[in-house]
Amino acid sequence: MKARRFWMVIPALLIGGAVGLASAKLPQAPMDDAAKAKAAAAKAKSAEGAKKAAAELAKAQDRAAENYKKGKGMMATTAAPSRKK
16 A cells, blocks of 8 residues: 555656756846846845844954953952962
């Protein structure tokens, strides 16, 4: 029973693969000037957003490093007991 089901699935997979390959090779329609301008504006906007996100990430990393240094410095001074003889 399982072998019969397997051989029924094979043609469906082959047809699906052929359709996928055929659609993947279709050329993209040429863009007109308005579409090119819109694409350039979207690209510039996303680049600006990425630059802003990178700057915010750098600030957050700096704050985290400062917090770590403050905490580590406080622990180092309180963790080592003073020895007096």
